[in-house]
Amino acid sequence: MKRTDAEWRTCFEQCVAEYGKMINKVCYMYATDMENYNDLRQEVLLNVWQGLDGFENRAKMSTWIYRVSLNTCITYSNKERKHSAHDNLDDNLYFCDDSQEHLNMLREMYQLINNLNRLDKAIILLWLDEMPYDEIAAIMGISRNNVASHLRRAKEKLSNMANS
Secondary structure (H helix, E strand, O other), X not given: OOOOHHHHHHHHHHHHHHHHHHHHXXXXXXXXXXXXXXXXXXXXXXXXXHHHHHOOOOOOHHHHHHHHHHHHHHHHHHHHOOOOOOHHHOOOOOOOOOOHHHHHHHHHHHXXXXXXXXXXXXXXXXXXXXXXXXXXXXXXXXXXXXXXXHHHHHHHHHHHHHHO
């Protein structure tokens, strides 16, 4: 059954309302500055809009949107090839409504995570969102054991960076 334009718009708006913070967080981790963040977010939202027709409920909607977000950001980053610190993003943690102390800790954590390679960064983000290993594996297109190995190494790297 074909959806009407109003039904598509409603479905898209529900996705953005429910998963917008997740999209923001992924874009934040791959952006180099505020302009780049806005471009990434717009690109992710466009890809979600265009991909809704092909979503077949074989995975959870959150898994699909995470995968779209990560793939979009990684592809965009590969095209841009300019990774720098989030200096201009520090005051724009849109996905947090928290105390200043907590925001400072988040900033520090995300700055450390940003030093990881793209795959480890994505896996850590998914793990921080309390995704099960099997779901992370499905999103990343790797085995569950590979997820566990990458996660262990990424945690070690983050620990070493935080202690140095």
